[in-house]
Amino acid sequence: MKKSILIGLAVFIVLLLSLIALPFIFKDKIAARIDREISNSINAQVYFDINKVSLSIFKRFPHISATMEQIGIIGNPPFQNDTLIHMDRFQVDFNLRSIIFDDFPTLTGIHVDGGSVYVKVLEDGRANYDITYPTEEEVESNFRMAVDLIEVQGVDFIYNDRELDYFMALGNVKAEGRGDFTLDVYDLPLQAEALIAEITYEGTNYLRNKNFKGETNLHVDMQQMKFAFGDGDFAINDFFFDLYGYVALPEEGIDFDLNFEGKDNTFKSILSLVPGMYTDNFGRLNTSGSMNFQGFFRGMYSETSFPSFDVGLKIVDGFFQYPDLPRPVSEVKIDMRVKNETDNLDNTSIQIPVFSMNFGSNPISGNFTLANLVSYDMEGALKGRLNLEELTSIFPIEGTTLKGLLDVDANAKGRYDSVAQIIPAINAQLFLSNAYIKNKDYPAPIEKLNVSAKIQNNTGRMNDFLVDLSQFGFDLEDESISGRLKIADFSLLNWDGAVQGTVDLGKMLAIFPMDNIIMEGKVMADLSTKGSYKDVEEGRYNRLDTRGNIALSKFYFTSNDLPQGVRIHEAQAEFSPDRINLSKFDSRVGQSPLQATGFLSNYLNFVLKENEVLKGQLSLNSSRFDVNEWMTSGEESSELEVIQLPENIDFSMTVAVAEVIYDNLNLKEVRGTLNLKEGVLSFRDAGMRALGGQITMNGAYDPRDLTAPKFDFRLNLSNLSIPLAFESFNTVKAFAPVAQHLTGNFNTNINFSGILGQDMMPVLSSLNAEGLLRVAEAAYRNSRLLETITGLTQLNETNTIQFRNVSIPIEIKNGVMDVRPFDVRLWDYQANIQGSTGFDGTINYLINMQVPAGRFGEQANTLLATISGTQANASTLIPVALNLGGTYNSPRISLAGGQSIENLLTTALRSRLSAEKENIQEQVTQQFRAAEDSIKRELQLKAEMAQDSVKKEAERKVEEVKGKAVEEAKSLLKGVLRPRPAKPDTTKKNDN
Incomplete structure (x- = not known):
C-alpha cells in the first residue's frame, strides 16, 4: 500500500514538473511561430519584445498560454503616426496537443487586458485597418482556429470616419464571448460594457458620457451571415431595455429585423439619460411614475431604401425631487411616437399628443404633430409659466439667486413649403418680466431684465411672417443696456433693430465666470x-x-x-x-x-x-x-x-x-x-x-499648401555686418560658414525663394537664389582653413587676409550654392576662386593662385640654382591650385593633382624652361569642374530626399490639426477612466 502511494506520488511529481517545464521547452518554438505569423499576415509595423513572451500551462489548463506585454500595430503611410492597436497585455491560448504532436498549432483563446484601438477612415475612403497583404501576396496562415473564448478588459476604442462624418469614442470596454467559433452555426453568449464617451454623426451629437452594459445570447450563422439576438439585458445608465431579432448581411445592404422595449423601467430610468441628471446624487433622487418604451426597426438598409420603424415612449404621473430641495417637478406626462411604415425615410411622422409637467406650482403643457418630411404638415402648442425664483428650489443651483416670471404661449398649424411660399400659421409670445440674477462671487445683481418677444403669422403666407423683439434690456450697477429687433417677411427677411447702452465686462465676467x-x-x-x-x-x-x-x-x-x-x-x-x-x-x-x-x-x-x-x-x-x-x-x-x-x-x-x-x-x-x-x-x-x-x-x-508653404523675396541688403549676419541667419551659417571668421560689411541684391518648414524656417534643401555679393573691405583671420593652407603650401604668411572691393556672383539651386569664378587677392597673391557649398554643410572649392617663386623659401632657390639655363628667378609666378573639400570646420585641403609642393615647383619651373604651352591651372580647373558636376548631382538627390522628408513631416502636422476632435476624445477618456501607466511608444518594431 505504502509502495503504491509512493509510486503515485512520484508519478504526480513527474507530471507536475513536466507541466512546469513544457512552457520552457516549447517557448522558442511558439515565439518564433508568433513572429512568423505576424510577418506573414500583417502589412504594418508591429512592435513587441520577442524576449518578453511568457508561457504558462496553468492559466487555462489544459491549454498552453502565450502572453505578450506592450504590443501594438502602427499603420503604414499615410497612417504612420497613428497607432491602430496597442495592448498592455495580450494572451493567446493554444491546444497543448497541437503544440507537442501537430505540425500546426491550434489557437483556442484570445485575451486582451488594457489598451486602445484607433480606427481612422480618411475622406477618400482609405482606412488604417486595411493592413492585410493583397491577394496576390497573401501567405496562407499555418494556424488552426478553434477559438472558444474571447476576453477584452479595459480597452479604449475610437472610430473616426471622415468619409461618413461619423465619430464614436468608447472607454474602458469590457467584453467576453464563449462559443465554438470554428463552426458555421453556433451560439455565442456575450457580455459587454463600456463608457459611451461620444457619438456624433454629421456634426450632431447623439450620446455623450453614458454608461452601457449588455448581455445576450448571439446566434451566429456564418453561411447566411446572419446574427440573431436572443433574450438579453441591455442598459444605458439606469435605462434598461431588451433587444431581440437579427441583423443579416446579404450581398447588398443590411437586413434588419430588430425589436426593442423597456425592461423593468420607471420614470427614474429615463431621467438617467438627461444630461446633468446622472450624477453621484442620482441614487438619492426621490422619484415615482411609470414609463413604457418599445418599438421595432425592420427592413433593408441600402442606397435606395431605409428600414421601417416605430418607436414609442409613454410617461405617466412622473415625479422627481432632489432630496435637499423643497419643490418637485410633478405630474410629468409624455406620449411620443415616431414611425415610418414604408422604406422611404421621407414618410416619417412624429406625434406628441401629450406633453405636460409642473415646475413647482407652475404648469407647462404642449403638443406637437408632424405628418411627414415632404409636405411638413404640422401642428403644435406650448404654454406655461416659470417662476425663476422657484427654479432654485427645484434644481440645485448653488450660489445663484434668480427672480422673475417667464411666460410662454405659442401655437402653430399648417405646412412648410418654400416653393409655394407657405409656412405654418404661428402665434407665439414670450415675456420675461423684472428678472433678477445674482451670483455669490459678485455681489451686484443684474436687475430689471425684461424681454418681450412675439412671432406671428396669421395667414400662413411667408410675407406675413413677423418676429418682434420689441423690448430687451437690463441694469447692472447703474449702467443699462437696451435694444429692439423686428424681422418681417420670411422670404425677404427685412430687419429693423437697435442697441444702445454700456456693459461693464468685468462685472459680467464676475456674474458669469x-x-x-x-x-x-x-x-x-x-x-x-x-x-x-x-x-x-x-x-x-x-x-x-x-x-x-x-x-x-x-x-x-x-x-x-x-x-x-x-x-x-x-x-x-x-x-x-x-x-x-x-x-x-x-x-x-x-x-x-x-x-x-x-x-x-x-x-x-x-x-x-x-x-x-x-x-x-x-x-x-x-x-x-x-x-x-x-x-x-x-x-x-x-x-x-x-x-x-x-x-x-x-x-x-x-x-x-x-x-x-x-x-x-x-x-x-x-x-x-x-x-x-x-x-x-x-x-x-x-x-x-x-x-x-x-x-x-x-x-x-x-x-x-500648408505642407509646403512658399516664399519668394527680392532683397536689397546695404552695408550689413558680416559677423552679425552669420549669428542671425541660419542660411548664412549653412551656405557661407566662412563668415564666421570675417569682419566687415557687405552689400547685395539677391532673389531668394524656397519653402518653409513647419517651424517657419527656410528648408535649406529647397532654396533657390541668385545675386551678386559685394564686399568693400573685410578681414579674414584666425581660421583653421588658413592654417591648413599655409602649412600645406609652406608659405610663411600671417593668419589674416584683407579683402577690398570683392564682387562674388552666387547662385543657390536645389540647396546647392554655386559660386562662379571671381578674382581676389589672397595675401599679396592674385587668386581666382570657384566652387559650391551644399545645404548639408559640405564644401567643394578650387583656389588658383599665382605665387612668386621666392616666397617658397630655400627650396625654390635651390631648384632655381639646379635648373641650368632657366630664365626663372625669385619673382617668377608659380601656379598653385588648391582643392577644398569636407566641411568648413573640418576641411580637407590638397594640392590639385595630389602632388607635393616640391613636385609642383619642379614641374612649374621645368615647364617654363622647356617652353611648354600647356596651362597647368587650366587643366586643374577642367578636372575640378568634372568632379564638381558629380558632387552636385549627389547633393541634388540628397536635397530631394530631404524635401520629401520635410513634406511628410508637414503632412503629419497638418493631419494632427485635423485630428483635434480625436485628441479631445482621448483626453475625455483619460479624464473619465482610471489612469493606467503610460505605454512606451515602441518596444520593438518587427518589419519583416
Missing part, C-alpha cells in the same frame, strides 16, 4: 440697423442702413491661450452701410504699444453670405514691438508654426514700427506695405535697419 480668463473694461454702443437679406443676396448694399458707433475703454483680457494679455486703452469704431471705420485704437499687446486706424468694407456681405471677401485697410504704428513675447508661453518656448492665411480677406496694411525685437534680431525703423489677398501675403517696399545696415524687401509668403 469663465475658467482661467481675466477680462475688464467697458463697451459703449449706439447702433441701429435696417435692411433686407434679399438686398444682401443681390448686392444692393446701398439699401442697407447700419450706422452708429462702438467704443471700448480700459479693456484688458488674458487667458491660458493669451497669457501676455491685451490692453486697449481706448478704441472707437463708426459704422455705416458700406464700411466700418476704426478711427482710434490705442492699445498695448503684451508689453508692446500699438496704435491703429483703418476701415473694413463689404462687411455685411462677408458676415451674411458665404464665399464673400472682406476688404479693408489698416495702418499700424508702434514705438517698440517684441515679437519674442508671442513666441513663448511662460518659461517654456513654443515653436513657431506655419500660419494659415484666410483666402476670403483682401487687406492692405501699412506698418511703421520704431523698433522690433524678433528672436536675436533688433530691427529699427521697420516700415512697409503688406497686402493679404487670396491667402497670400505680399510685401512691398518693406524696409528696416538691422545688423548695422539697411534691409529692403519685396516679395510674398504663400501658405496655401
Whole structure:
C-alpha cells in the first residue's frame, strides 16, 4: 500500500514538473511561430519584445498560454503616426496537443487586458485597418482556429470616419464571448460594457458620457451571415431595455429585423439619460411614475431604401425631487411616437399628443404633430409659466439667486413649403418680466431684465411672417443696456433693430465666470440697423442702413491661450452701410504699444453670405514691438508654426514700427506695405535697419499648401555686418560658414525663394537664389582653413587676409550654392576662386593662385640654382591650385593633382624652361569642374530626399490639426477612466 502511494506520488511529481517545464521547452518554438505569423499576415509595423513572451500551462489548463506585454500595430503611410492597436497585455491560448504532436498549432483563446484601438477612415475612403497583404501576396496562415473564448478588459476604442462624418469614442470596454467559433452555426453568449464617451454623426451629437452594459445570447450563422439576438439585458445608465431579432448581411445592404422595449423601467430610468441628471446624487433622487418604451426597426438598409420603424415612449404621473430641495417637478406626462411604415425615410411622422409637467406650482403643457418630411404638415402648442425664483428650489443651483416670471404661449398649424411660399400659421409670445440674477462671487445683481418677444403669422403666407423683439434690456450697477429687433417677411427677411447702452465686462465676467480668463473694461454702443437679406443676396448694399458707433475703454483680457494679455486703452469704431471705420485704437499687446486706424468694407456681405471677401485697410504704428513675447508661453518656448492665411480677406496694411525685437534680431525703423489677398501675403517696399545696415524687401509668403508653404523675396541688403549676419541667419551659417571668421560689411541684391518648414524656417534643401555679393573691405583671420593652407603650401604668411572691393556672383539651386569664378587677392597673391557649398554643410572649392617663386623659401632657390639655363628667378609666378573639400570646420585641403609642393615647383619651373604651352591651372580647373558636376548631382538627390522628408513631416502636422476632435476624445477618456501607466511608444518594431 505504502509502495503504491509512493509510486503515485512520484508519478504526480513527474507530471507536475513536466507541466512546469513544457512552457520552457516549447517557448522558442511558439515565439518564433508568433513572429512568423505576424510577418506573414500583417502589412504594418508591429512592435513587441520577442524576449518578453511568457508561457504558462496553468492559466487555462489544459491549454498552453502565450502572453505578450506592450504590443501594438502602427499603420503604414499615410497612417504612420497613428497607432491602430496597442495592448498592455495580450494572451493567446493554444491546444497543448497541437503544440507537442501537430505540425500546426491550434489557437483556442484570445485575451486582451488594457489598451486602445484607433480606427481612422480618411475622406477618400482609405482606412488604417486595411493592413492585410493583397491577394496576390497573401501567405496562407499555418494556424488552426478553434477559438472558444474571447476576453477584452479595459480597452479604449475610437472610430473616426471622415468619409461618413461619423465619430464614436468608447472607454474602458469590457467584453467576453464563449462559443465554438470554428463552426458555421453556433451560439455565442456575450457580455459587454463600456463608457459611451461620444457619438456624433454629421456634426450632431447623439450620446455623450453614458454608461452601457449588455448581455445576450448571439446566434451566429456564418453561411447566411446572419446574427440573431436572443433574450438579453441591455442598459444605458439606469435605462434598461431588451433587444431581440437579427441583423443579416446579404450581398447588398443590411437586413434588419430588430425589436426593442423597456425592461423593468420607471420614470427614474429615463431621467438617467438627461444630461446633468446622472450624477453621484442620482441614487438619492426621490422619484415615482411609470414609463413604457418599445418599438421595432425592420427592413433593408441600402442606397435606395431605409428600414421601417416605430418607436414609442409613454410617461405617466412622473415625479422627481432632489432630496435637499423643497419643490418637485410633478405630474410629468409624455406620449411620443415616431414611425415610418414604408422604406422611404421621407414618410416619417412624429406625434406628441401629450406633453405636460409642473415646475413647482407652475404648469407647462404642449403638443406637437408632424405628418411627414415632404409636405411638413404640422401642428403644435406650448404654454406655461416659470417662476425663476422657484427654479432654485427645484434644481440645485448653488450660489445663484434668480427672480422673475417667464411666460410662454405659442401655437402653430399648417405646412412648410418654400416653393409655394407657405409656412405654418404661428402665434407665439414670450415675456420675461423684472428678472433678477445674482451670483455669490459678485455681489451686484443684474436687475430689471425684461424681454418681450412675439412671432406671428396669421395667414400662413411667408410675407406675413413677423418676429418682434420689441423690448430687451437690463441694469447692472447703474449702467443699462437696451435694444429692439423686428424681422418681417420670411422670404425677404427685412430687419429693423437697435442697441444702445454700456456693459461693464468685468462685472459680467464676475456674474458669469469663465475658467482661467481675466477680462475688464467697458463697451459703449449706439447702433441701429435696417435692411433686407434679399438686398444682401443681390448686392444692393446701398439699401442697407447700419450706422452708429462702438467704443471700448480700459479693456484688458488674458487667458491660458493669451497669457501676455491685451490692453486697449481706448478704441472707437463708426459704422455705416458700406464700411466700418476704426478711427482710434490705442492699445498695448503684451508689453508692446500699438496704435491703429483703418476701415473694413463689404462687411455685411462677408458676415451674411458665404464665399464673400472682406476688404479693408489698416495702418499700424508702434514705438517698440517684441515679437519674442508671442513666441513663448511662460518659461517654456513654443515653436513657431506655419500660419494659415484666410483666402476670403483682401487687406492692405501699412506698418511703421520704431523698433522690433524678433528672436536675436533688433530691427529699427521697420516700415512697409503688406497686402493679404487670396491667402497670400505680399510685401512691398518693406524696409528696416538691422545688423548695422539697411534691409529692403519685396516679395510674398504663400501658405496655401500648408505642407509646403512658399516664399519668394527680392532683397536689397546695404552695408550689413558680416559677423552679425552669420549669428542671425541660419542660411548664412549653412551656405557661407566662412563668415564666421570675417569682419566687415557687405552689400547685395539677391532673389531668394524656397519653402518653409513647419517651424517657419527656410528648408535649406529647397532654396533657390541668385545675386551678386559685394564686399568693400573685410578681414579674414584666425581660421583653421588658413592654417591648413599655409602649412600645406609652406608659405610663411600671417593668419589674416584683407579683402577690398570683392564682387562674388552666387547662385543657390536645389540647396546647392554655386559660386562662379571671381578674382581676389589672397595675401599679396592674385587668386581666382570657384566652387559650391551644399545645404548639408559640405564644401567643394578650387583656389588658383599665382605665387612668386621666392616666397617658397630655400627650396625654390635651390631648384632655381639646379635648373641650368632657366630664365626663372625669385619673382617668377608659380601656379598653385588648391582643392577644398569636407566641411568648413573640418576641411580637407590638397594640392590639385595630389602632388607635393616640391613636385609642383619642379614641374612649374621645368615647364617654363622647356617652353611648354600647356596651362597647368587650366587643366586643374577642367578636372575640378568634372568632379564638381558629380558632387552636385549627389547633393541634388540628397536635397530631394530631404524635401520629401520635410513634406511628410508637414503632412503629419497638418493631419494632427485635423485630428483635434480625436485628441479631445482621448483626453475625455483619460479624464473619465482610471489612469493606467503610460505605454512606451515602441518596444520593438518587427518589419519583416
